[in-house]
Amino acid sequence: MSSVLDTLVSQPYKHGFVTDIESETAPKGLNEDIIRMISAKKKEPEWLLDFRLKAYRHWLTMTEPQWPNVHYPKIDFQAISYYAAPKPKKKLSMDEVDPELLRTFEKLGVPMHERAALAGVAVDVIFDSVSVTTTYKEKLAEVGIIFCSISEAVHNHPELVRQYMGSVVPAGDNYYAALNSAVFTDGSFCFIPKGVKCPMDLSTYFRINTQDSGQFERTLIIAEEGAQVSYLEGCTAPQFDTNQLHAAVVELVALDDADIKYSTVQNWYAGDEKGVGGIYNFVTKRGLCKGRNSKISWTQVETGSAITWKYPSCVLLGENSIGEFYSVALTNHKQQADTGTKMIHVGKNTRSTIISKGISAGYSNNSYRGLVKIGPHAEGARNFSQCDSMLIGSKCGANTFPYIQVQNPTAKVEHEATTSKIGEDQLFYFQSRGIPTEEAVSMIINGFCKDVFQQLPMEFAVEATKLLGLKLEGSVG
């Protein structure tokens, strides 16, 4: 029986991808041939193909996680096409862009040239994107920083990619990480050499490869000894995508005295008010504080996606290393979010801070799930967690699932949690002072999220403030 299976499985795919290699899009479904095809299309070295195949074989043995507090129909992984050749975007003129999208940009205060870029308008019509990215790239190269797509990095800096890829999130880490490791298409790579402080925030918006990264994005950031970098992911503008499932992996590595700050604003399409459509965002993000005195700080503002499943984490290996997690997760209508963090204290005197603010409106469900683990050798480790939930209306839900595991008696762990509600009385108080409801909600929410927003880079913070107001429009009163 098993030999029959073996024969079947080891047969080359009958429909022959090898001959089909010129095609732009892979047929639906996933098997080893598809993975070989992806790797071949991308002209990858053998070790990377092995990495993918190992991940795939491991993935086959795994089952989808059932523990998150989210509900959705079963995903048919064989109904997804795992490779589409990057195509140049169709060049639109500004007149062809959906006016609703432009209005949203205007409300958010997105600068004109960015609006154009985000809406898919050929940016060179508006401004010289080539010169901007070139200047940007040159400036970074002067100080030895590498910032490029992960595909480029595989070709130009294979030793770095090979050393670090999968070192923080192993290929078989979890169901979606394994899937990503098998089929990832592109993403960002960033390397800050020893002693270099990155002279500007690195933004995916300026990533040299402007093509779509696809639904299985992979990001790797390495900060060598004493290096510093602030990385911005996403944008406040709504992002549409025909792919429903997104399973990204982000790995950060900080060596001695290095400092990585990773900020995300996520505003993927969330589906309509009835919960139809919308992105499933199943992401694995993890940072390794490998060196002494290293620091990794995650700041996220999650407002989009139908379902968010995401736990940006820190493994605090180096002595005196610091992990931080600042999060605002907003859900409205029928959105579901199960998000939080993991702080794994391994080294001595490691410290972590968790500030999580969940806002639920409409019929949405918003859960914080966080693990603080103090290992047996983490002498003097400290953690402070604060998890606050705010409810708007009476049809939504908020949950907090803190997990605390302490294996060292010298550790100090604090956890605080609150739940509040924007009540009729609060809104009436504002109104009785002349302030309309929408502005009142915006002010209350911003007050609630202040501790997180002040961690964001300035322009991001301003946009995030407006974004939350926009997302809640019409949800109160």
Next chain:
Amino acid sequence: MINANAKKILEVRDLTATVAGVDILKGINLTVRAGEVHAIMGPNGSGKSTLAKVLAGHPAYTVTGGEVLFEGKDLFALASDERARAGIFLGFQYPVEIPGVTNSAFLRLAYNTVQGGRGKEELDPLEFDDLVREKMKLLEMNPEFLSRSVNDGFSGGEKKRNEILQMALLEPKLSLLDETDSGLDIDALRVVAGGVNTLLNAGNACVLVTHYQRLLNYITPDYVHVMSAGRIIRSGDKSLALELEERGYDWLLDDKKAGATV
């Protein structure tokens, strides 16, 4: 200060209102002219606070009949925030706490929204800071209240001062002060009442809802109205308040019952 020729700021006619289906106001009639101070007294549950909240537009109350004119215009055509911008101010019996929102940001947003609504100049943060510090002196408030969250962790007296500070900033035409005296010690009462007195002039008016005569020792009413079971059952001048202080409410309620049987 009574001036029979002063313009009418508020006219309430046969006003009825309910909360959660229960009749609370059962036909209120009241006229307030510019320059006047009206005190509304009455036992617990008589509808005093409801009247103030209905006029300010609290969403929990439903107006079921009658009409209210504010400066000659239909008050109920305006949403509560529009009423505030038009010049109605409600001093809350229990000011609401808003954690995370600083008092200075809240006060400035309120001030600028109301100024904007009246076609007047809005102030930038520095200009506003000068203004608010000036007004705080009137209420003997420590400027440190500006950096704290709105009413969050304030004592009862501090909350009430913060209410009158808002009245000072928003310069309403009609102030509805709902039990502003409750929770105040005698020194705080003197300061708060002093603040209110400074703000009242011939062009605005004030309706005080109170249980006790003691507030009226500091703010002299031109009229005193007694409410019971959703109606004003007696109106008089300040001597009525003194009489209530001495005799309680029962004699009035008995009078009313006796009157009803005639």
